[in-house]
Amino acid sequence: MTNSKLTVLFIFIVICFSACTKDFLEKSPIIGITEENFYRTEADAIAGVNAAYATLQFQMSEAGHFRWFWGDIMSDDAIKGGSSDNDANDLLQLETFKGPTNTDHLEAEWSADYEGIYRANVVLEKVPGIEMDAKLKARILGEAKFIRAWNYYNLVTIFGGVPLADRVLAPSEYNIPRATADQIWDFIEKDLKEASADLWARSEYAPDDLGRITKGAAQSLLAKTYLWRKKYAEAKTTAELVINSNEYILVNDYAEIFTQGGENNDESIFEIQYMNASGGNWGRNNANEGSFTNVFTRARGRFGGFGFNIPTQEFVDEFFKEGFEDPRLKSTVFRIGEPMGDRGIFTIEETGGFPHLYYSKKYFNNLSEQAPFGDPAPNGGSNDRVIRYADLLLVHAEAAAQSGNESAARQSLNQVRSRVSLPNVTATGSALLEAIYRERRIELGMEAHRFFDLVRTGRAPSVLGSLGFREGVHELFPIPQSQILATNGALTQNFGY
């Protein structure tokens, strides 16, 4: 009996041993791969840079750039809208320049920019070590540099000097203080110059790569950077590189630009890609290819939107200043009585009783263009037209006018005007400059340029003063209070907040 007891006991001990193998406690993720084992192939490099692209699409909290929040709502062209004053109330406070410093939307912008910078930095650190086609590698690094520069461009124009993360930061470096705005601008210039050299021209990309950053995009953003820094001569020559590349033209039909068919057309220099069939959902839209802009800017009521970014009367009036209705108005706003695409006629009642006379039209999607599955609200399909050739021509015009070459300025300006059959401008001096500014407001209306143009050219205090804008303060938005706290005060607040 004793022996059988011990035999049974022995069997149990053996069972236990076999259960406890050496690496029993070593479990690595089954799906996904650890960072040490990634970044080894050409496909890894492409996937790496694609992840950086994905941040361009970010909208909403906790990370996202709605460019029109800052460019349009904060300007005299539009007001916030929404269901009531309480709907995104922080935007109301910001647009009336009573801005709180803790708004989710500023924090989301900050967060999305730095996520993009982090992902670009990962590419710039990991991809050089991959053995792959040299031309492709150069392009990928160029794409990453552009994305990094683009995010810094957002940051410096919204917040001024910000912490400069020129590499993947270690936890000990999270509290780095703000660099000066000039240091950030210098960094942007350097990235864009390098990116311009490495990136492929638009025509060099395969059709399936449409939407990737091109040489022209990097040069255009560099021209805009120079213009902001009042380096007019450099801005002019850089813009001319784009013009003379013959990669871009103004399309004939202005109205066509903002339709689904007008996406990535010959006028498109930098466009953030969205699509309506990704099935994505609310929240941080990593996996979501859709845009919220469509639903946010559509009218409420039967149009099923949230009714944000409402054009002002003053903005609409600007289209009549030449004594007739500018032909671009009908592509820019909806007016009462007009059909809102295939969604029905715009009346106050149908929009839920809100007293708005206009709605923004450039990011309108038809019912027939709505996402075929998933929640249609976060799955709008309209690409964000960030830099159009018309913008670049007007940059060129402004740079030329500012550097004394008025005929070149007028030529670019009138090229934009003649597309919509408007008479040539013949003005000179400050009147020419004013004409260029006005052309930007109309040509690029509701495309998130206005506030930044006003600040860049120093006109914001006079134009926005009646709305509460104070010179020396509201050129910049406040640094998110949460970030000042998170860094134990290593970040300082902007003046006046």
Add this chain to the structure above:
Amino acid sequence: MRIVLFFTCLMVAFNIQAQVNIKGKVTFANEAEGAIGVNILLKEDNSVGTITDIDGSYSLTVPSKNSTLVFSYIGYNTTEIVVGDQTEINVSLSENASVLNEVVVTGYTNQKRSNISGSVATLNAKDISEKPILRVEQALQGLTAGVQVAQNSGSPGSTLAVRIRGVGTINNSDPLYIVDGVPVDGLDFLNPNDVETMNVLKDAASAAIYGSRGANGVVLITTKGGKKNQAGRISYDGYYGVQRVGRLVDLLNAGEYATLQSEAYLAAGKTPPAEFANPSALGQGTDWQEAIFETAPIMSHQLTFAGGGPTSAHTLTASYFSQDGIVGGPKARFERATVRLNSNYELKPWLTLGNNIGFTWLQRNGLTENSQYNSPLIRALNMDPITPIRKADGTFAYSNYADTDIANPVNGIAQTHSTWTTNRLVGNVFANLNLGKGFSFRSTVSMDVNYSIQRGFSPRFDLSNIPSISEAPTAEKNLVNNVSVNNYLWNNKQIENVLTWQKNFNDKHNLTIIAGTGAISNRFDGSGGGNSNLPSNDPKDAYISNTVDPASQVPYQVANESSLLSYFTKANYELDGKYLFSGTFRVDGSSKFGRNNKFGYFPSLSAGWIVSREEFWKSNFISTFKLRASWGKNGNDRIGDYSFSTVVLSGQNYAFGADEIITNGSVALTSANPDLKWETSTQSNIGVDMEMMDGMLNFTADYYIKKTSDMLYASPIPLVAGTLAPPQNIANAENKGLELAANYKNTKNIVKYSVGANISFVTGIVTGLGRGGDPVPSGYVQFANANASQTDVGQPIASFYGYVTDGIFQTPAEVEAHAFQNEDTAPGDIRFKDLNGDGVIDIDDRTYIGNPTPDYTFGLNTSVEYGGFELGLTFQGAQGNEIFNNTTRYDFGYVNRPSVALDRWTGPGTSNTQPRANLNDPNQNARVSDRFVEDGSYIRLKNTLLAYNFSEKHLQKLRLQKAKLYVSATNLITFTKYSGLDPEIGNIGGSLEIGIDRGFYPQARTFMVGLGLTF
């Protein structure tokens, strides 16, 4: 490996002595029949013993005349008899009212309650089966001090928040559940009638034997097993009942709504709809609460077959339970069917094999719950009363008045098709080896296999009046139907080996030592997919492949695994029956933690002194007086499986090309933390147990301090990092508490009665949050677009944080005189206190405005028995907690309001509590403030039971052993000041989401009739 050491010391030997044969019969006092299943053991050697048979007879061979026999049976006094010259020993066992003799399962050992030095609460089958509870956790509600139980939702099959000694962590606060030795993640699969005992290990010393998983306390459940030598028994238990909503919120009717809205329109400079001009013509309108609540059935059937022979015993049970929802009816139905077989076989005198195996099928239909956006409740509370449920043509109507986001709740329920189906096997097989000399060895292999399918379907619908133009708001239509399916497979395996040595030296030293090892391996596999635009709109056809384009499916697959390897030991030592010592030590290694911290070490010590057994103890009134003290460490390992690693995740996509091809992107979203380790809680406990009046009255008190350190928290890192924060071991918290419980039981008179009461005080504060200690916000409230709660150093977890109201501005002068709130602030708006005195009301004027955790929770239960009748009442409640009432969408000016809104300010002196009506709320009266914080205290008559037990005479006629008929009610009466539907709101969405009512699905008031029969 270390475990070898435990076994190499085994020595097995046998002695042979002069033997005596004894036989006899055991009866219970006052009963003629023999007592079945009484344990008879040789005091000198516990390996010798037997159990009485059906007649109460036994026979036993003992080594010598000097042997002492110990007769024991649960609930009766243990009797010791020296054999001497007797060969027939007949014993009558007297009933013991004392709870100190009950056997308590303490984790790998069983101990008599009198010998326990830690803090353990026990519930027996009687406490559980006599209440028609729906889920096992409910049995703990109101019956045990220090255990707070709240329903996470009143919807059938909802989980419960069980908090042992308060919320000790900002992470998962659920206790560890062990059913027959198998760790499980909740008890929804368990038939309450199958439970024999539930033991709650409250202090760290008791729970430390579960090491890295014990920090939130441990609930040990033993299911009913067969008893040897027991006549076959068949029982049926069943009940049927109806459920109704307890109470409704007082809302505006159509006329009142129109009156208020007209004012609100005018105040906002808008013209009210013409039909609001004559409110009295609108009358009552639609009562949306009546529209969604219904009377719903509930039923349970249970069959038990139990019996045992001399070498084996079995219990086989089968049960079916079904409950419809008081909202949604069958759309919220929960059904559960279980079968269970618990057996043990004495294969050899020294080898017992057994199994506890249960299979559960359950199905739960789900509605959206506790959501401030689209739950049926929130829609019913906010939908305007003018809109009818249905249009004249019988189809559902949509609102022209309330905000377009507020959808018709009745239609919403009708369009919901969501089902969760589980097939689950939880069980173990074990072998017990009696090695002699006090050594025994137990090996257990357990499995928990759960295969669940979740199916969802959103049909096409459109409430538009003119379908061709589809004018209804987005929330009232779904133009593209979609279907989803998710398959989940959890496969958890465990093997445990425990060696036990029990020895009594010189009748003075009682020693039990155990040593064991355990290995657990868990794997989760999930896959599923979705599709949309199905040609058929019938839920019966809702399969992802039922579409014109099968390739359009969106599939996914996930998988993860974790493992835990453990070594543990425990020693209980009892000296002279007066001094008790216990110590445990456990080593846990987990795959979830970083390379640098794979193993955690968890020690504990406890001691007890039974003062009343000392010579000097003279009191007869207090028959037992015991002091206890314990200290121990526990861990909490409930974090993600791979939190320590940096994983490059695909799916960070972007669409390129004219054809919008979704192209994969990959990046690591979270930084790594190779130092990740256990969250550790250290707890000290002192307690006293007293028994008075011959065991009729007993009293227990415990005081504890529980410190949680290295709490896992993904403290937000500066966003400049561009990554999500990894969890780090940085936060600390401290809970202190006092628990008192008293029970009085009088079973001597014809009228038997008992009264039990318990009360638990807990105060918990956060003592550290790492990185400069930024408060952790939680509890997002949509109407204020802000968080209602925050967790900060020095404050209770998830305290409400916001503005303090100070009445209503009555005149422009008052607005002028007060700190600046808003340019459009006007008389009738709420005055907020300028706490920092800077003349501006802004975020710096917020403060702590409430605590969602009660100061104390309590339970009171009483029962009276007389002549077969039995009346039982259980009260239960909480005191001193606040609830943030987030059930009205104040961000929408057009929605319906509670009736108190009628008391609005309309001119100087009209109201100092309810602000003026204004669609736009320019003053932001709806910001997070104490206006929405309500007293959440309540007392609830949780259970009421009136039963009749048929007398012996009737039973013989009916050839039954036992018959019981009862009526019962749950949630019959509730006393509370809270204005919402139900003050007993649980905890959905993590430990920090507490005390916020987002349209909580209220608990039903239930009436049942039940029957119990035993053949």
